[in-house]
Amino acid sequence: MAALPSAAQRRLKRLTAENETSILADARFFERRPDRNHRIRLASRAEVEMIRLLHPDNVITPGMRWYTSVRQIRKGVRLRGFTIGLADLDCDETEEVCRSVYERGRSTREVEIEQSLRLAMEARS
Known part of the structure; x- marks a missing residue:
């Protein structure tokens, strides 16, 4: 990927800060559900704007929307992926479904x- 112009870099930094609420919500989800390592949720407004900024040619079809799939590697370490789905999908899915969606999108x-990242965490343990 080509380097972003400085205005786009500043916008991306602001969107990352705006997305902190979603990141904290992911942390709370996994704290409340220690048996889970994956989740699916609607992508936040900031995440959608980040996708548009980083991938301007990735246009979404009407009737669809962006979803975020999250994998918790260990407490406090999570990775996110993005996928497009029907606008009315239920995000309250099982661990198995959430894991499948996350892995399919990588x-x-x-x-x-x-x-x-896993190797680096093991080396620190």
């Missing part, structure tokens, strides 16, 4: 990043 590069 690129080879994202798998490599996750593996590197």
Whole structure:
């Protein structure tokens, strides 16, 4: 991916800060459900804007919307992926369904990043 212009970089930084509420909600979800490592939720407004900024050619079809799939690697360490689905999907899904959605949406590069992150965490333990 080409470097973003500085105005877009500043916008991305602001959107990241605006998305803190969603990040905290993910943390609370996993605190309340210690048996879970995956979840699906509607993408936040800030996340949708980040997707548009980073991938302007990725246009969403009418009647669809963005969803966020989250994997908790361990407490406090989570990765997010984004997928498009029907606008009225139920996000209250089982661990198995959420894991499947998350894994289906990962690129080879994202798998490599996750593996590197796991190795780094194991080395620190």
